[in-house]
Amino acid sequence: MNPIAAYFRSSIGRKQLMGLSGIYLYIFLLIHLVGNIGLLMGPEHFNQYGYLLTHTLREIIIPIEFSLLAAFLLHLGLGFKLAAENRAARPERYAVKASKARSGAYRGWMMLTGSWLLLFVIVHMPHFRFGAYRVAPIANYDGLEMNDLYAEALRSFANPWFTGFYLLSFALLFTHLAHGVQSSLQSLGVNHPRYNTGFRRFSWAYAVVICGGFAALAVWAHFQGKI
Amino acid sequence: MILDSKIPPGAMADKWTDYGFNMKLVNPANKRKHKVIVVGTGLAGASAAASLAEKGYNVHAFTFQDSPRRAHSIAAQGGINAAKNYPGDGDSIHRLFYDTVKGGDFRAREANVHRLAEISLKIIDHCVALGVPFAREYGGLLDNRSFGGAQVSRTFYARGQTGQQLLLGAYQSLMRQVGEGQVKLHTRREMLDVVLVDGVARGIIVRDLVTGRLERHEADAVILATGGYGRVFYLSTNAAGCNVTAAWRAHKRGAAFANPCFTQIHPTCVPVAGDHQSKLTLMSESLRNDGRVWVPRTAGDKRPPHDIPEAERFYFLEEKYPSFGNLVPRDVASRNAKQVCDAGLGVGESGLSVYLDFSDAIKRLGEGKIREKYGNLFHMYDKITDENPYQVPMRIYPAVHYTMGGLWVDYNLMSTIPGLHVLGEANFSDHGANRLGASALMQGLADGYFVISQTLGHYLASTSLPKVTTDHAAFAEAEHDAKAHIDRLLAVKGNVPAVEFHRRLGKVLWEHCGMARNEAGLKLALQEIPKIRADFWNNVSVTGAGGDLNIALEEAGRVADFLEFGELMVRDALTRKESCGGHFREESQTPENEALRDDENFCHVAAWEFTGVDSEPILHKEPLAFEEVHLTQRSYK
Amino acid sequence: MNFKLRLWRQKDRTSPGSFQEVEAHGISPDMSFLEMLDEVNNDMIxxxxxxxxxxxxxxxxxxxTxxxxxxxxxxGPDKGTTVCQLFMRRFLDGQTISVEPWRAKAFPILKDLVADRAAFDDIIAAGGFISAKTGSAPDANGLPVPKKDADTAMDAAACIGCGACVAACPNASAMLFVAAxxxxxxxxxxxxxxxxxxVVRMVSKMDEAGFGNCSNRYECEAACPKEISVEHIARMNRDYGVSSLFGSERVRAEGGAG
Structure with missing residues (x-):
């Protein structure tokens, strides 16, 4: 077998691809969050930001979006594949289940939380990226017409069910990241007794910042929209 | 039966080197045509299989365990000796040779021991090359420590797991050859018989322990590396599976059994806690480097150890043996522990233990240093006894540990059956009547890596071996015998588990053929053992079927062989009316209660020939000559 | 002490198994778990x-073993302990205790509580060695090894090949064994x-044997009787990635074939 192909078919090779695609996705989340903080700066700033991404920087952003899609699909596909293999590796389960590891149970929920996040993306993307459910209102700044995403966000988050769905997703994303960030480092071989506590804290901190940030914005938008 | 030791002529230091030149060689192209069977995959067996395969022989290796890595060599803790003289404290090949002959109380063959001392250097080199993680100093060079019975630091070690690391090194070499197709590995196979064709060992019968099927395997030579028989005592530091079956069945086919009464009682073991116990646990002898052995001076002193003032403690080894102190050889240390306990000074609930105290060493070196040196041993002791040895002194008592006796072999490691070679603890050759600490690993690896790979070639090149297949009548007969033995065990249908007979046998042996032996006791044992054996064959319960994985059948088969072998051991002890090394006859001691040899009458190897289960064996003597090390009374004062 | 045991009984590799309930009476707290089972077995015999x-x-x-x-x-429940060194004083009198074999596709059950771990031997045979012919080695002190490297090597070498890492892993992965x-x-x-x-050959053999994948849950480290660290897994991940993507051509070709 071609050695590169062998690597991509091996357990470790695929875990490293999981890790790398995961890292790419969680770095994207950070940038996404920073962009969304623009909500707090008012409609004009936020809508201009949206316009910048979809029109001005279109040539750069589209390839990036495709690469994110690829990473997402890879992460997803490998996730399902590895989970299926893992189930097959123990055809008969233990009658009594117990654990000696100090780690929380959430580490075992990657498949579950991951599946939920897939659902989330299916809901989220058409809405905010493609505007499929409803044509967003148009805003006009200095004669330049653009989608009024700000208004759309506030309108959507005014719905408590919508906000609840987002908050639940962020909570699950939190558990996914709390294990995932650390796990990606381990899969790529980043582990050193001197720094492991640091890695673990970094992993948690990253998850807190990302999910806390998104959740805060959702709550803010909910109350902002209602007023 | 003729006992020809085949010791090469020439000066002691040149014998092995000259042998290399004088021996016959197998043409490299012909080596793969020779099939060699190795039974047992411990240090000796795995290293033999690996080195023979490296040389090109077609090797078939057998173990009764699920993997070669389980062999009991893995449990050796302390270390391995080599006359490297890295510390520059005056060690040399000659000194290691001298110490081993003297330590064995002049009952070993000088030429074999000298070869062992020579090879010791190469063993360390080879093991380091294989990646054995020996302890090192900060400069990156190998660390040494001194070990029971030696006044130089010549012991190499890997924490308290030296045996494990050496075995894994040999195991990895073996598995490398398995991967390359040079060795065919047969796991979960128990050897039940050696097959002789025209008086020459040409194969074995094994039982597949999973399916119960009997298998025939033919070869040009058979190597047994099946370990010692310490579990004949039931309670010993040996593993639950250790057994004498392969060696005993070879004996029944004509291999002489030498010095079976030479058994070693290890001084530092966790004391017996109750009847339920299945084995005893060894605490490495290296503990005696830093621990001090003592008991209260007055009998019946029940105060906790910390409350007994220094003046009221009896450091019996330090007082009796000022120059060796706590580091006297094993037999001496064990016997002294027994003596103080017999005098009522023993501690613990049963009164059958002595203290091994680390408080001085902890004060001197700090707990951290002690933890680094002995951490795993302290942890193990804590687990078993529920006592923390960093705070209270350990309690220890002697236990059966190693057997110096074994199948008789000549200088080429061949038994009295042509073609049947015996390595490691299974043979009798190098330790005489007492083995020094850190020498068993050395001998197992010397035999396996370096000796047999030379001497087997000489045998194969100088012997004409007609082609034999497993259809030969001798195979059919041996298989039939093995099957009959199994059927007989299954047919008894009594109601007593085999282990109970094993315990009874063990008690008789420990009492009458243990640390101290006398004529009356041995004679009593000679009457008792056949009774237990008869009872076994009338009342043993072996449930389950023969054609299946059956642990009851495996155990019963091994116990049946111990019940026959135990008798031979007692007979040997009775016949050897002298004390030497681990064999202490109460009738033969110095005024200071030390072992008193009788070189006039017993300076020989006692090799027994089998004549039938209930018939007396025939004794053959191989006289021992001491040219280099002169016969002296051992003294460790 | 008395216990109610639920013991897994299975006739052979292919037959389905089930629990057998057995009472254990008069057990001493100083018995090891296996000595307790010995007693139960003797009663059965x-x-x-x-x-x-x-x-x-x-x-x-x-x-x-x-x-x-x-x-x-x-x-069992103790850290850094094999079941032979687990003592009955650790349990409550009258407790019900379930006993099962190692469960993994790569470790088929031969009978009752006996699983076949030959896959581990195959992995070692694929590359878990240093090729040094007997008698060819230079002097042992010819190659100094920094103490910390020797110590770390020893930490990893302490592995006893019991397979508890596989048994504990939610995915029945053998990463800790191979990494050690x-x-x-x-x-x-x-x-x-x-x-x-x-590393390339051992990992490829491991994958072939049907073990699961590592998802960094660290149950292996917690179950390991020798407390071998998952740090070694990270090191193997590193080594594997570098060796298979950037290793010399020869290595890659052989690795692929292995």
């Missing part, structure tokens, strides 16, 4: 029934010449 098959040998925690899942935990050997030999200068080849 006396009663004319077949004892439960389980494996053990050294009974001092070093040979790696014993392999029981006690109340859902490989080697890769890391042991990889930390030593003697192990460098075959370092790339070794």
């Amino acid at each position: 006396r009663a004319g029934s077949e004892p439960v098959a389980f494996e053990s040998d050294c009974r001092e925690g070093i040979c790696g 014993c392999s029981l899942v006690v109340e859902g935990l490989p080697h 050997k890769v890391s042991h030999l990889g930390h030593l200068p003697q192990g460098q010449p075959e370092r790339e080849r070794r």
Whole structure:
């Protein structure tokens, strides 16, 4: 077998691809969050930001979006594949289940939380990226017409069910990241007794910042929209 | 039966080197045509299989365990000796040779021991090359420590797991050859018989322990590396599976059994806690480097150890043996522990233990240093006894540990059956009547890596071996015998588990053929053992079927062989009316209660020939000559 | 002490298994778990029934033969302990204790509580060694090894090959076992010449055997009787990635074939 192909078919090779695609996705989340903080700066700033991404920087952003899609699909596909293999590796389960590891149970929920996040993306993307459910209102700044995403966000988050769905997703994303960030480092071989506590804290901190940030914005938008 | 030791002529230091030149060689192209069977995959067996395969022989290796890595060599803790003289404290090949002959109380063959001392250097080199993680100093060079019975630091070690690391090194070499197709590995196979064709060992019968099927395997030579028989005592530091079956069945086919009464009682073991116990646990002898052995001076002193003032403690080894102190050889240390306990000074609930105290060493070196040196041993002791040895002194008592006796072999490691070679603890050759600490690993690896790979070639090149297949009548007969033995065990249908007979046998042996032996006791044992054996064959319960994985059948088969072998051991002890090394006859001691040899009458190897289960064996003597090390009374004062 | 045991009984590799309930009476708290099972087995033999098959040998925690899942935990509830060194004082009088074999596709059950761990031997045969012919070695002190490297190698080499890591892993992955050997030999200068080849071949053999994938749950480390660290897994991940993507052509070709 071609050695590169062998690597991509091996357990470790695929875990490293999981890790790398995961890292790419969680770095994207950070940038996404920073962009969304623009909500707090008012409609004009936020809508201009949206316009910048979809029109001005279109040539750069589209390839990036495709690469994110690829990473997402890879992460997803490998996730399902590895989970299926893992189930097959123990055809008969233990009658009594117990654990000696100090780690929380959430580490075992990657498949579950991951599946939920897939659902989330299916809901989220058409809405905010493609505007499929409803044509967003148009805003006009200095004669330049653009989608009024700000208004759309506030309108959507005014719905408590919508906000609840987002908050639940962020909570699950939190558990996914709390294990995932650390796990990606381990899969790529980043582990050193001197720094492991640091890695673990970094992993948690990253998850807190990302999910806390998104959740805060959702709550803010909910109350902002209602007023 | 003729006992020809085949010791090469020439000066002691040149014998092995000259042998290399004088021996016959197998043409490299012909080596793969020779099939060699190795039974047992411990240090000796795995290293033999690996080195023979490296040389090109077609090797078939057998173990009764699920993997070669389980062999009991893995449990050796302390270390391995080599006359490297890295510390520059005056060690040399000659000194290691001298110490081993003297330590064995002049009952070993000088030429074999000298070869062992020579090879010791190469063993360390080879093991380091294989990646054995020996302890090192900060400069990156190998660390040494001194070990029971030696006044130089010549012991190499890997924490308290030296045996494990050496075995894994040999195991990895073996598995490398398995991967390359040079060795065919047969796991979960128990050897039940050696097959002789025209008086020459040409194969074995094994039982597949999973399916119960009997298998025939033919070869040009058979190597047994099946370990010692310490579990004949039931309670010993040996593993639950250790057994004498392969060696005993070879004996029944004509291999002489030498010095079976030479058994070693290890001084530092966790004391017996109750009847339920299945084995005893060894605490490495290296503990005696830093621990001090003592008991209260007055009998019946029940105060906790910390409350007994220094003046009221009896450091019996330090007082009796000022120059060796706590580091006297094993037999001496064990016997002294027994003596103080017999005098009522023993501690613990049963009164059958002595203290091994680390408080001085902890004060001197700090707990951290002690933890680094002995951490795993302290942890193990804590687990078993529920006592923390960093705070209270350990309690220890002697236990059966190693057997110096074994199948008789000549200088080429061949038994009295042509073609049947015996390595490691299974043979009798190098330790005489007492083995020094850190020498068993050395001998197992010397035999396996370096000796047999030379001497087997000489045998194969100088012997004409007609082609034999497993259809030969001798195979059919041996298989039939093995099957009959199994059927007989299954047919008894009594109601007593085999282990109970094993315990009874063990008690008789420990009492009458243990640390101290006398004529009356041995004679009593000679009457008792056949009774237990008869009872076994009338009342043993072996449930389950023969054609299946059956642990009851495996155990019963091994116990049946111990019940026959135990008798031979007692007979040997009775016949050897002298004390030497681990064999202490109460009738033969110095005024200071030390072992008193009788070189006039017993300076020989006692090799027994089998004549039938209930018939007396025939004794053959191989006289021992001491040219280099002169016969002296051992003294460790 | 008395216990109610639920012992896994299974006739052979292919037959379905089930629990047998057995009472254990008059057990001393100083007995090891296996000695307790010995007693139970002896009672069965006396009663004319077949004892439960389980494996053990050294009974001092070093040979790696014993392999029981006690109340859902490989080697039982104590840390850094094999089941032969687990003592009954650890349990409550009258407690019900379930005993199961190692469960993994790569470790088929041969009978009752006996699982076949030959896959581990195959992995070692694929590359878990240093190729040095007997008699060819230079002087042992010819190659200094920094103490910390020797110590780390020893930490990894302490693996007893019992398979508790596989048994404990939610995915039945063998990463800790393989990593321990890769890391042991990889930390030593003697192990460098075959370092790339070794990791590629061992991992490929591991994958072939049907073990699951690592999802960094670290149950293996918690169950390991020798407390071997998952740090070694990270090291293997690193070594594997570098060796298979950037290793010399020869290594890659052989690795692929292995």
